[in-house]
Amino acid sequence: xxxxxxxxxxxxxxxxxxxxxxxxxxxxxxxxxxxxxxxxxxxxxxxxxxxxxxxxxxxxxxxxxxxxxxxxxxxxxxxxxxxxxxxxxxxxxxxxxxxxxxxxxxxxxxxxxxxxxxxxxxxxxxxxxxxxxxxxxxxxxxxxxxxxxxxxxxxxxxxxxxxxxxxxxxxxxxxxxxxxxxxxxxxxxxxxxxxxxxxxxxxxxxxxxxxxxxxxxxxxxxxxxxxxxxxxxx
Amino acid sequence: xxxxxxxxxxxxxxxxxxxxxxxxxxxxxxxxxxxxxxxxxxxxxxxxxxxxxxxxxxxxxxxxxxxxxxxxxxxxxxxxxxxxxxxxxxxxxxxxxxxxxxxxxxxxxxxxxxxxxxxxxxxxxxxxxxxxxxxxxxxxxxxxxxxxxxxxxxxxxxxxxxxxxxxxxxxxxxxxxxxxxxxxxxxxxxxxxxxxxxxxxxxxxxxxxxxxxxxxxxxxxxxxxxxxxxxxxxxxxxxxxxxxxxxxxxxxxxxxxxxxxxxxxxxxxxxxxxxxxxxxxxxxxxxxxxxxxxxxxxxxxxxxxxxxxxxxxxxxxxxxxxxxxxxxxxxxxxxxxxxxxxxxxxxxxxxxxxxxxxxxxxxxxxxxxxxxxxxxxxxxxxxxxxxxxxxxxxxxxxxxxxxxxxxxxxxxxxxxxxxxxxxxxxxxxxxxxxxxxxxxxxxxxxxxxxxxxxxxxxxxxxxxxxxxxxxxxxxxxxxxxxxxxxxxxxxxxxxxxxxxxxxxxxxxxxxxxxxxxxxxxxxxxxxxxxxxxxxxxxxxxxxxxxxxxxxxxxxxxxxxxxxxxxxxxxxxxxxxxxxxxxxxxxxxxxxxxxxxxxxxxxxxxxxxxxxxxxxxxxxxxxxxxxxxxxxxxxxxxxxxxxxxxxxxxxxxxxxxxxxxxxxxxxxxxxxxxxxxxxxxxxxxxxxxxxxxxxxxxxxxxxxxxxxxxxxxxxxxxxxxxxxxxxxxxxxxxxxxxxxxxxxxxxxx
Numbered sequence: 001x002x003x004x005x006x007x008x009x010x011x012x013x014x015x016x017x018x019x020x021x022x023x024x025x026x027x028x029x030x031x032x033x034x035x036x037x038x039x040x041x042x043x044x045x046x047x048x049x050x051x052x053x054x055x056x057x058x059x060x061x062x063x064x065x066x067x068x069x070x071x072x073x074x075x076x077x078x079x080x081x082x083x084x085x086x087x088x089x090x091x092x093x094x095x096x097x098x099x100x101x102x103x104x105x106x107x108x109x110x111x112x113x114x115x116x117x118x119x120x121x122x123x124x125x126x127x128x129x130x131x132x133x134x135x136x137x138x139x140x141x142x143x144x145x146x147x148x149x150x151x152x153x154x155x156x157x158x159x160x161x162x163x164x165x166x167x168x169x170x171x172x173x174x175x176x177x178x179x180x181x182x183x184x185x186x187x188x189x190x191x192x193x194x195x196x197x198x199x200x201x202x203x204x205x206x207x208x209x210x211x212x213x214x215x216x217x218x219x220x221x222x223x224x225x226x227x228x229x230x231x232x233x234x
Numbered sequence: 235x236x237x238x239x240x241x242x243x244x245x246x247x248x249x250x251x252x253x254x255x256x257x258x259x260x261x262x263x264x265x266x267x268x269x270x271x272x273x274x275x276x277x278x279x280x281x282x283x284x285x286x287x288x289x290x291x292x293x294x295x296x297x298x299x300x301x302x303x304x305x306x307x308x309x310x311x312x313x314x315x316x317x318x319x320x321x322x323x324x325x326x327x328x329x330x331x332x333x334x335x336x337x338x339x340x341x342x343x344x345x346x347x348x349x350x351x352x353x354x355x356x357x358x359x360x361x362x363x364x365x366x367x368x369x370x371x372x373x374x375x376x377x378x379x380x381x382x383x384x385x386x387x388x389x390x391x392x393x394x395x396x397x398x399x400x401x402x403x404x405x406x407x408x409x410x411x412x413x414x415x416x417x418x419x420x421x422x423x424x425x426x427x428x429x430x431x432x433x434x435x436x437x438x439x440x441x442x443x444x445x446x447x448x449x450x451x452x453x454x455x456x457x458x459x460x461x462x463x464x465x466x467x468x469x470x471x472x473x474x475x476x477x478x479x480x481x482x483x484x485x486x487x488x489x490x491x492x493x494x495x496x497x498x499x500x501x502x503x504x505x506x507x508x509x510x511x512x513x514x515x516x517x518x519x520x521x522x523x524x525x526x527x528x529x530x531x532x533x534x535x536x537x538x539x540x541x542x543x544x545x546x547x548x549x550x551x552x553x554x555x556x557x558x559x560x561x562x563x564x565x566x567x568x569x570x571x572x573x574x575x576x577x578x579x580x581x582x583x584x585x586x587x588x589x590x591x592x593x594x595x596x597x598x599x600x601x602x603x604x605x606x607x608x609x610x611x612x613x614x615x616x617x618x619x620x621x622x623x624x625x626x627x628x629x630x631x632x633x634x635x636x637x638x639x640x641x642x643x644x645x646x647x648x649x650x651x652x653x654x655x656x657x658x659x660x661x662x663x664x665x666x667x668x669x670x671x672x673x674x675x676x677x678x679x680x681x682x683x684x685x686x687x688x689x690x691x692x693x694x695x696x697x698x699x700x701x702x703x704x705x706x707x708x709x710x711x712x713x714x715x716x717x718x719x720x721x722x723x724x725x726x727x728x729x730x731x732x733x734x735x736x737x738x739x740x741x742x743x744x745x746x747x748x749x750x751x752x753x754x755x756x757x758x759x760x761x762x763x764x765x766x767x768x769x770x771x772x773x774x775x776x777x778x779x780x781x782x783x784x785x786x787x788x789x790x791x792x793x794x795x796x797x798x799x800x801x802x803x804x805x806x807x808x809x810x811x812x813x814x815x816x817x818x819x820x821x822x823x824x825x826x827x828x829x830x831x832x833x834x835x836x837x838x839x840x841x842x843x844x845x846x847x848x849x850x851x852x853x854x855x856x857x858x859x860x861x862x863x864x865x866x867x868x869x870x871x872x873x874x875x876x877x878x879x880x881x882x883x884x885x886x887x888x889x890x891x892x893x894x895x896x897x898x899x900x901x902x903x904x905x906x907x908x909x910x911x912x913x914x915x916x917x918x919x920x921x922x923x924x925x926x927x928x929x930x931x932x933x934x935x936x937x938x939x940x941x942x943x944x945x946x947x948x949x950x951x952x953x954x955x956x957x958x959x960x961x962x963x964x965x966x967x968x969x970x971x972x973x974x975x976x977x978x979x980x981x982x
Contacts, residue, residue, distance in 0.1 A: 017401025
């Protein structure tokens with residue numbers, strides 16, 4: 001399948017604010033605009049990839065992602081995932097996926113107790129099997145920015161070990177010459193993104209849709225998203 | 235149900251004591267009695283007091299604001315609307331404004347700052363523009379003052395809390411410290427939006443009989459009489475006014491923004507006004523009076539968050555995230571569906587009338603019935619007396635001396651809060667959402683791509699209060715010139731400005747002189763640089779217990795660049811580049827140290843004149859730098875400002891992690907040369923220094939080849955005087971984090 005044949009949906013909650021950015025990024029790569037699906041919808045047309053974008057869904061009231069995880073559309077997203085459909089959650093989308101239980105663990109407040117927006121260096125972890133990583137090289141480093149207040153990944157030691165053993169850690173923060181610590185938020189084992197056990201669901205804090213060209217500071221987000229789309233189209 | 239008897243039924247008559255408690259003078263009270271031919275009730279008095287407050291009426295500043303240039307071929311909408319609008323080509327308009335939230339931010343820093351951002355964003359999207367960038371200008375007290383850490387931390391997280399959530403990137407700003415702000419911080423927020431030039435919405439009500447619609451969040455008792463509070467001096471008791479600070483909800487703000495922009499894309503809205511300062515009062519009065527009409531509203535229909543709110547409270551509440559609109563009658567259903575989709579209140583609460591009066595109904599009776607003309611046209615305008623501004627002596631550059639070398643002084647200077655990196659601040663702002671940020675905070679100017687094009691919108695906020703204090707006229711001009719330089723240094727051409735005039739009590743002649751003279755200076759510079767003033771805000775009475783702040787007339791400039799790929803940053807990327815100073819000739823071996831950071835550090839800032847601003851030179855130097863960048867001759871550029879040439883060089887080395895070797899002049903005072911703050915200068919890193927020198931000579935622009943970038947990781951002044959780039963980076967990166975972690979902090 002060509003990339004323009006891919007069916008991509010971006011879920012829009014009230015308070016989502018990276019929905020347009022993701023739509024523009026996917027259109028830039030695939031040549032076709034993804035559909036935007038409103039949170040009050042109860043069905044999702046068949047898609048090859050459902051993306052839950054960043055932002056502050058429902059104002060992040062109660063707890064980041066907690067309300068969005070119970071929105072009408074999420075039943076359909078869970079059904080899509082249960083059928084083996086690909087789902088990608090970025091930032092608030094990652095928080096929402098954790099709240100649905102599609103991914104294990106929690107994201108707590110940054111270790112610095114402050115919102116942080118800056119570039120990070122993200123390394124592709126070895127030993128994964130997923131459409132999000134198969135087109136990337138293990139050890140490959142990408143400059144992709146983060147922007148969040150609750151990106152500090154936490155899970156029990158047993159769960160963390162299980163993630164390691166199952167090849168579910170997709171991306172880690174790594175040393176670079178960017179000013180500040182490599183890990184921007186205190187995440188356990190420098191985790192920047194994790195996969196479901198079947199590799200079809202990805203949650204990550206960095207925003208690839210913001211790193212789409214050298215003019216924006218990095219084109220590595222385009223590399224990452226393009227690899228995902230290519231894998232799903234193959 | 236219209237009733238225009240002129241005599242509301244259900245409220246007790248007010249007296250002068252009540253009026254005085256709301257900040258009105260005896261003369262103003264007498265004027266109300268004369269215009270109404272009776273005493274007002276509480277609600278009516280509250281409306282007069284709010285509309286005639288300094289905040290809403292500009293009564294002390296209006297006379298001087300009228301002297302500012304507001305026209306130009308690029309101007310679509312000058313001052314007077316919710317925000318100013320300029321033509322940026324391709325059928326697009328940049329719509330922008332800056333506004334202060336100083337008093338609320340001192341009382342409740344998080345909410346004060348957050349609602350400042352929310353308010354300025356509403357001003358921009360009310361005009362039909364999608365906001366694309368935020369900036370700010372912040373002033374705090376001494377770094378070691380007991381409240382500074384708490385206030386800085388709260389303000390920064392409040393600015394981020396609103397901007398990050400609503401999803402508009404913060405691309406620039408400034409943060410500075412001075413003890414004069416210990417009891418009165420400044421929080422000025424600026425927003426820029428983009429709209430189609432032929433789809434700009436205004437606030438004048440039209441069409442008698444047309445429905446007046448309230449949309450957005452419900453009204454509560456927060457912020458009642460905030461506009462009046464912002465028009466009075468602070469005292470020790472002011473902090474007990476915390477309950478009057480508005481509370482922001484960026485989530486509702488986001489929904490309101492999306493709903494309004496969706497509605498504006500349809501052909502439904504005739505007039506729209508944000509409920510900002512003085513809430514429902516100023517929005518209804520301004521809409522009706524601009525349309526030359528009247529308005530009638532039933533306050534029982536206003537969506538209220540609290541029980542039993544009185545007419546006075548409903549009219550004076552400053553609850554956030556609310557708008558008032560006049561719709562085409564046939565469009566009401568379409569509009570309601572859009573607001574239902576976004577789960578926002580949508581309530582027809584009245585209609586436009588032909589009466590020229592504001593009539594408010596409540597509990598079955600008339601709560602207010604007053605003519606609109608006096609509220610707006612009779613608003614007082616004062617020509618307050620000004621003291622003479624004493625002319626300060628020019629500080630001889632050899633009058634402050636030190637045996638220390640340039641690098642030793644630079645080391646000392648870079649370690650101050652004045653020059654510490656603002657990374658701790660701006661990393662708390664989402665500077666990249668919307669995925670069009672080409673240059674975020676930390677550079678000379680912020681730059682966002684105009685979505686879907688390769689053109690860019692640049693912006694900077696600037697003011698140097700110590701210059702304004704030393705010479706208000708020069709300081710006002712300098713603020714405009716520095717903003718112009720900051721834009722030029724990335725390759726952008728300034729188009730227009732918005733200003734935020736922060737001063738003390740204008741009833742004091744020396745403060746009045748600061749304001750009037752700096753506005754005149756600002757006007758001169760805006761004329762010379764073709765950057766008219768299209769919007770602005772005035773914040774007076776910035777005093778605590780009778781002591782005024784350092785005057786701070788902030789300029790926010792917006793400009794464009796035709797090709798974002800040509801824009802440059804200020805970091806030196808690699809060795810082998812020539813360094814050229816534009817605006818300084820070879821013979822210049824001296825420098826202007828009066829009111830400089832150097833003078834403050836070594837001699838406790840003796841009274842002296844600030845560096846003069848040559849507006850013709852500013853214009854020519856700026857245009858020259860812009861053209862060199864557009865032609866691809868420039869690798870990096872930086873304007874020379876606080877701390878002079880040596881500090882600018884240090885900042886370029888740090889930003890690009892590359893060293894430089896500099897040739898110092900053989901004669902004159904080397905410290906004046908290194909740290910003088912002469913205006914109109916830039917440092918350029920270029921491939922071909924001689925070509926740039928020749929181009930400058932051809933245009934009669936002074937320029938000096940001062941050195942080259944090197945790969946030793948050092949900044950060298952004349953060979954032996956050396957400081958490593960790594961050490962400089964460590965110095966600037968540790969100051970603010972150490973301050974905020976409490977290291978070296980004296981708890982009060």
